[in-house]
Amino acid sequence: MTDEVPGKCVAESRVVLNMMMNPEHANRLGNVHGGVIMKLVDEAGGLAAMRHSRSPVVTVAIDSMTFDEPIYVGSVVTLTAELTYTGRTSMEVRVSVVAEDPLTGSRVHTNAAYLVYVAIDRQGRPHPVPPLCIETPEEQLLFQEAAERQRARKERHQREQALRRRIDPQPNEE
Numbered sequence: 001m002t003d004e005v006p007g008k009c010v011a012e013s014r015v016v017l018n019m020m021m022n023p024e025h026a027n028r029l030g031n032v033h034g035g036v037i038m039k040l041v042d043e044a045g046g047l048a049a050m051r052h053s054r055s056p057v058v059t060v061a062i063d064s065m066t067f068d069e070p071i072y073v074g075s076v077v078t079l080t081a082e083l084t085y086t087g088r089t090s091m092e093v094r095v096s097v098v099a100e101d102p103l104t105g106s107r108v109h110t111n112a113a114y115l116v117y118v119a120i121d122r123q124g125r126p127h128p129v130p131p132l133c134i135e136t137p138e139e140q141l142l143f144q145e146a147a148e149r150q151r152a153r154k155e156r157h158q159r160e161q162a163l164r165r166r167i168d169p170q171p172n173e174e
């Protein structure tokens with residue numbers, strides 16, 4: 001008898017989200033706002049993390065968000081979110097974005113981002129997640145790269161906290 005939690009594979013939590021870009025998503029020249037895409041990326045990533053953990057999640061980090069090509073009104077954006085890594089309570093999700101012109105069928109890769117979510121319990125405390133089972137050499141590589149990013153994020157977070165303690169006024173001293 002073992003207490004080991006069974007792993008879940010990447011395909012079990014994959015999210016594919018399609019959304020038409022309308023004038024309210026864009027500036028006067030018809031370029032879709034970066035913030036609109038960031039919100040969709042966070043929603044797709046959060047849904048993948050919830051599917052994996054079957055638990056509420058909060059976003060703790062968004063990084064490596066790139067904007068490679070503009071997106072225009074009339075395009076359909078497709079966001080694909082897949083888990084790349086799980087820790088004890090954290091999950092990294094890669095979200096890629098493709099914009100399609102539905103009239104011509106032309107498709108262009110516009111964005112990619114890595115986000116970290118933490119599963120939480122009813123009290124808002126971090127809560128363990130199932131391990132990610134790795135099925136392909138590509139998933140193995142993505143997992144190793146994600147583990148390295150997560151290590152760097154933790155170091156950055158600790159350095160930032162130390163800096164904040166030195167230079168930011170404490171709320172009760174203001």
Ligand SMILES: CC(C)(COP(=O)(O)OP(=O)(O)OC[C@H]1O[C@@H](n2cnc3c(N)ncnc32)[C@H](O)[C@@H]1OP(=O)(O)O)[C@@H](O)C(=O)NCCC(=O)NCCS
Nearest residue numbers: 058059060061087088089090116118124125126153154157
């Ligand atoms: C998420 C939260 C509950 C974590 O609390 P905490 O006291 O930092 O908990 P821990 O230190 O045990 O960290 C929990 C996990 O988050 C990870 N984590 C915490 N901060 C992180 C960061 N900046 N980057 C990456 N991972 C981070 C830890 O590595 C740990 O992962 P592991 O269990 O897989 O090893 C707390 O930071 C929080 O509520 N943050 C606000 C989240 C939020 O409101 N997001 C926006 C709206 S959804």
